[in-house]
Amino acid sequence: MKKIFTILGIVAVAGVANAQTNVLSDTFSYVGALTNNGWVNHSGTQGQLTSDGSKVNLVAGNSEDANKAFSSSYAVSATGISKADYSAVINVPSATGLSTSGDYFLMFTVTAGTTTGNFNGRLYIKGSATGYSLGVLNNGSGTSAIPTYGTEVPYGTASNILVTFIMDNSVSPATNTATLQIDSQPLLTNSTGAGASPATLAGIAIRQAGNATSGTGNVSISNLVARVYAPVLAISDFNKSKSLFVKNTFVKNDEITFGEDAKDVKVYTLTGQLLKATSVKANETVNVADLPKGSYLVTGTVNNQPVSQKILKD
Numbered sequence: 445m446k447k448i449f450t451i452l453g454i455v456a457v458a459g460v461a462n463a464q465t466n467v468l469s470d471t472f473s474y475v476g477a478l479t480n481n482g483w484v485n486h487s488g489t490q491g492q493l494t495s496d497g498s499k500v501n502l503v504a505g506n507s508e509d510a511n512k513a514f515s516s517s518y519a520v521s522a523t524g525i526s527k528a529d530y531s532a533v534i535n536v537p538s539a540t541g542l543s544t545s546g547d548y549f550l551m552f553t554v555t556a557g558t559t560t561g562n563f564n565g566r567l568y569i570k571g572s573a574t575g576y577s578l579g580v581l582n583n584g585s586g587t588s589a590i591p592t593y594g595t596e597v598p599y600g601t602a603s604n605i606l607v608t609f610i611m612d613n614s615v616s617p618a619t620n621t622a623t624l625q626i627d628s629q630p631l632l633t634n635s636t637g638a639g640a641s642p643a644t645l646a647g648i649a650i651r652q653a654g655n656a657t658s659g660t661g662n663v664s665i666s667n668l669v670a671r672v673y674a675p676v677l678a679i680s681d682f683n684k685s686k687s688l689f690v691k692n693t694f695v696k697n698d699e700i701t702f703g704e705d706a707k708d709v710k711v712y713t714l715t716g717q718l719l720k721a722t723s724v725k726a727n728e729t730v731n732v733a734d735l736p737k738g739s740y741l742v743t744g745t746v747n748n749q750p751v752s753q754k755i756l757k758d
Contacts, residue, residue: 463674467514468530468648470668472500478650483510486560486649493650499533499666502549504541505656511649513556514670518645520611521675525741525752527716528552528645529608530565530670534578534663538599541654542571542661546579546591549651549660552609552670556647563649564642565609565622568593569660575599576661580607580624580632585639592634594626603627610716611641614676614752645672676743676752688753690742695757698733702726706744706751714739732757 472495474481479490488507493500520526532550536542548568554561568579568591579593597603606625612618620641624632648670653660691701702709702724711720711732719740724730735757743752 465672466669467516467518467672468512468668468670470512472496472498472666472668478510478512483512483650484557485510486558488652492652499535499664500650502650502652502660502663502665504654504659504661506652509649509651511553511556511560511647513647514645514672517556518672520613520641520643520645522613522643524614524675526611526613526641526675527608527673528565528671529606530648530668531604531606532668533602533604533666534567534569535602535666536569536571536576536597536599536661536663538662539571539573539576540662541656541659542569542576543654543658544570544572546570546577546593547653547660548581548584548591549653549663550607550665551649551651552645553647553649554642554644560647560649562639562642564620564645565607566591567605567607567624569663571661572596575601578603578605578624578626580622580634581637582609582620582622582635583637583639585637589637592624592632592636594624594629594632597626608716609645613641615754674750676741676750689744689746689751690753690755693753693755695732695755698757699729699731700742700755701729704746706746709742709744711735712741712743714741 475497477491478493479485487509492506492508493510546568548566550567551563552565564583566581575596575598577593577596579591581591603626608623611620621635688703691703705726707723737757739756
């Protein structure tokens with residue numbers, strides 16, 4: 445018996461997982477030092493990072509770096525695919541203090557408090573005479589770790605940003621990738637950092653770097669929100685016969701064949717866009733003729749276990 449997927453349309457989803465949890469939200473509705481309002485100084489002169497009642501303001505030449513802990517630390521799956529993201533509104537009034545080569549000012553932390561561990565999903569900024577550009581780096585490890593930048597934005601114009609960090613430990617070697625969405629600009633993707641995926645993510649950090657003429661400059665941040673997503677586990681053996689969730693991971697005839705009864709079956713692009721959804725019986729096939737050639741991730745629930753498998757359509 446053949447069963448055809450219903451196309452739900454390409455929609456933004458929780459990366460490759462569904463369950464989403466907000467772990468940090470700060471509208472900066474207070475006035476005064478961030479360290480008096482739930483943030484912890486981990487470097488530089490305490491009290492320099494302040495809110496004016498609607499946004500936090502970085503100041504060219506200041507040195508304070510501070511972080512705020514998630515409501516609960518996020519454990520990265522050692523064998524599956526994990527995802528976290530943060531969104532904010534960024535604005536820059538002028539070129540004053542901005543590096544022309546770029547520096548980072550907002551990122552995930554591995555731990556929270558006076559010690560932050562490594563930084564991941566770093567948001568970069570650089571300036572020119574006419575505007576500022578935002579960029580993203582997955583992590584800072586390796587000599588070839590180079591941020592990916594978007595289109596220049598005029599000074600005084602706000603940018604709505606979404607930084608997403610995906611850690612895939614279901615493959616060997618494991619990968620970690622950061623993406624940056626800036627309003628309606630094309631999605632930016634970066635995986636140039638060679639560092640390993642962290643075991644945890646625990647907070648968000650704001651960084652002021654450089655000096656009064658070349659650094660992170662004068663930047664405002666508002667409406668900061670961070671989210672984490674339930675990991676998708678890697679495919680596992682379900683019984684002694686080692687039957688597969690997807691039998692034909694190399695798809696040549698426009699059909700996927702399933703080896704087990706599976707609920708909540710979904711097909712995603714590798715950047716986390718949901719394409720199709722259904723439930724299947726063992727040995728059923730589903731038609732994917734409408735999908736372009738390329739790699740996809742198929743997830744589902746088998747015997748009450750979340751599973752995932754990558755496929756390649758030729």
